[in-house]
Amino acid sequence: MPARRREPLAREEPAELQVAATNGNIVTDSRGRKYIDFVMGWCVGNFGWRPAAIAKAIERFKGPDYVYPGYAYAPWTELARLLASLAPRPLTTCFRATGGSEAVDLALQAAMIHTGRRAFLSLEGSYHGNSLAGLSVGASDNRERIKNLLPHCGKIAPPLDAKALRRVEQRLKRRDVAAFVMEPISINLGVLIPEKDAIRRVRDLCRRYGTLFVADEVACGFGRTGRLFAFEHFDLDPDMLCVAKAMSGGLAPIGAVIATAPIATSMEENGGAFYSTYGWHPRSVAAAIATLRDLKANRPRLLASVAEMSEYFRIRLLQLEFNRPAAVRIQGLAIGIDVGDEDYADSIHDNCRRNGLLVSTEGSTVLLLPSLAIDKRTAARGLDILARSI
Ligand SMILES: Cc1ncc(COP(=O)(O)O)c(C=O)c1O
Known part of the structure; x- marks a missing residue:
């Protein structure tokens, strides 16, 4: 069970991620590089970045x-x-x-x-x-x-x-x-x-x-x-x-x-x-x-979409072959993949970053917290990057 606390952003994330813009499911850094965001500010951007309303x-x-x-x-x-x-x-x-x-x-x-x-x-x-x-x-x-x-x-x-x-x-x-x-x-x-x-x-x-x-x-x-x-x-x-x-x-x-x-x-x-x-x-x-x-007006639609995307993530994640036995814990779009080793979790985090995907970690667990409004195409692209990063 992870007992450590998240470090301040500058130490948790390699220093080179200088955020310049956020839009929808995408974070853009100061060099113009785009990342699919499966962190969303750690449950802040539930409705995507810059929701129009x-x-x-x-x-x-x-x-x-x-x-x-x-x-x-x-x-x-x-x-x-x-x-x-x-x-x-x-x-x-x-x-x-x-x-x-x-x-x-x-x-x-x-x-x-x-x-x-x-x-x-x-x-x-x-x-x-x-x-x-x-x-x-x-x-x-x-x-x-x-x-x-x-x-x-x-x-x-x-x-x-x-x-x-x-x-x-x-x-x-x-x-x-x-x-x-x-x-x-x-x-x-x-x-x-x-x-x-x-x-x-x-x-x-x-x-x-x-x-x-x-x-x-x-x-x-x-x-x-x-x-x-x-x-x-x-x-x-x-x-x-x-x-x-x-x-x-x-x-x-x-x-x-x-x-x-x-x-x-x-x-x-x-x-x-x-x-x-x-x-x-x-x-x-x-x-x-x-x-x-x-949220109140669109609750049924939003929660139905969360249920559908949750199932999509679950199926895709169970197909991934990690280096060691991994346990997927998923409820809605709160997703933890316990890979059994903190260093391995950190290396997945860093590989994802290099490959253009933002994920988070808690001890030996890789956390995926995508936007609740994520579309299947973006989710698939993010999961493809994850598959290449494990
Ligand atoms: C469960 C929980 N409670 C409280 C807090 C503190 O919230 P804030 O960072 O807005 O002060 C956090 C932040 O991550 C949290 O996850």
Whole structure:
């Protein structure tokens, strides 16, 4: 299980990829070389780069340069309503954030305020953002680098099997855990897909012992796994949902927590105001409203296309002959190919780059996160390059 965190872009990607332009499924570098993009900014460009509806909304934007968080701004309400309309019914109230790390941090604060508890539980090796709280619930080896992360953060080694479930119950029984936080399908753990019964059992245990269940869908949300949100695969009802990345189609930074009404009431009553100077900047809000309106209107078509392309990727990937036994994990267009060796995964990444394809890696897993709007011809060209690069 990969426990390392992605390095900053300049170190993860060889320095020569100087991005000059992004369009559709293609990244162009400063020398004019084109790459098929199977990373899409790591789940940011779910709808392709520069989706027309979103780009147009930004071009037409004539709103205020900035709105002070203490004032009202009608598009904030509109975006909050739009988000709540996409989330399941008990999730009614949005908190504004500038991105995924802030969203997760807010959710953890909200959990502590609402429950009066201080401990957290999460999956070992996971990634939940770069704030101190996010790193605290992330991989334990973060503590080797940063010596003063939050205490009382328990980790459950994945997968969620019977042993892991026993550990979850033992820990929750003490009734001091404010929240269990996880990506329902973990992109950061190389597309780890839990058993439905197991994740539902975790949710039930949370309910039984008064712990909030926080779904971090910063990466796996907005259609990536073939459902609008990954928790829908398991008929789950999270207490809080963290979103960011694809929410604005990559055109502007934004994030949000969507919480139940009782949690929102606790926030109001206990001063959890979550001031964020650039949280929901007007331009980001314009991009997010355009993105989510488009997503809402085209949801059935988009998800049908994800299902079709997912099957295409699955069939093609199972035909590939890797140097060593490889396991393909695929849900929608979240695709992890565990090639069993980190160096081999890195060499595939580098060969793909040389051959004109962008992929990502997490430890020994090669990650493919193509646009949800990818056409078969581009997918085939990308997969041909992958086949030449293994
Ligand atoms: C699951 C998850 N949570 C939180 C974050 C942090 O989001 P951001 O980089 O927007 O702060 C990430 C980023 O990769 C993520 O994958």
